[in-house]
Amino acid sequence: MYNPFSLEGRTILVTGASSGIGRGISIDCAKMGATVHLVARNEERLNETLSQMEGEGHIIHKVDLCSSDDIYNMIEVIPKLDGIILCAGIIKTMPVKNINEEAISEIFNTNIIGDIKLISRILRKRKLNHGCSVIFISSVSTFNVKVGNSLYSATKGAVNSFAKAMALEVSKQDIRVNCIQPGFVPSAILGCGAIEEDCFLKFYAERHPLGFGTPTDIANCCIYLLSDAARWVTGSIFTIDGGYTLQ
């Protein structure tokens, strides 16, 4: 049967694979035939993701993306990749005048600096196969801003810009780089901080014409971008938000 979206025989790496969107992407990519390397800090939750995955050969890597040593050690042991999906991320909600250095370091290290270190080293070590697809999970918050979310928006804006510049650089190797900007996908990222509340959920529910998203809604875009169907797609930013940013 004609299937340009198959991931049979592909090896991919997913960061933030222990929960939320990263977990959903790992599970769905495995369903499409990929072998997945799952990266996150929490081994127990990585194993929970692994237990929900089809197929054999998936491997977990307990890695803190804020630790250069962790990143570099992992890159030594992984095989050559056909795809990378960078989902690891945290939210820090605070007004600009309340921002402190600790918050800046934590969110920038997790949301963008770790990604840059990982990608740079992987390229240096030639761990990407010809035709590899790199996907950054960004956010609609790059352009649809909210009070108190300046740090998060700044990190995700950096992700978008980095991805575009990288796409240009690696095109000669047929490596493609794209971003997905999800709307509201309920997940554990919201569990820490002041934002997970009934009124918050109600506010967002009323503004998503197609309702809230699920990790699978984002995973399906990843599957497309990883597959041969997206052979001619690079440097693009996909907003997938159930119509949230239409108005």
Next chain:
Amino acid sequence: MNLEEFIKAFAEEFDETPADIFKADTKYRQLKEWSSLTALSIISMVDDQFDKTITGADIRSTETIEDLFNIVQAK
């Protein structure tokens, strides 16, 4: 932390409202300057200065600054 220190730190999160307006029994959510942004400032201030985590629901459950102080104390 005592109530007086809390009121002082609380007042510092406001840009327009004069500091002498803030008393233990001030119904702070009725202040003209109060907004979701000031609420986030108060949450950040409590986290920073008192190492306690309060939520928007905690804030909405209070009327006066002393009410909020008591919630922070109980955390």
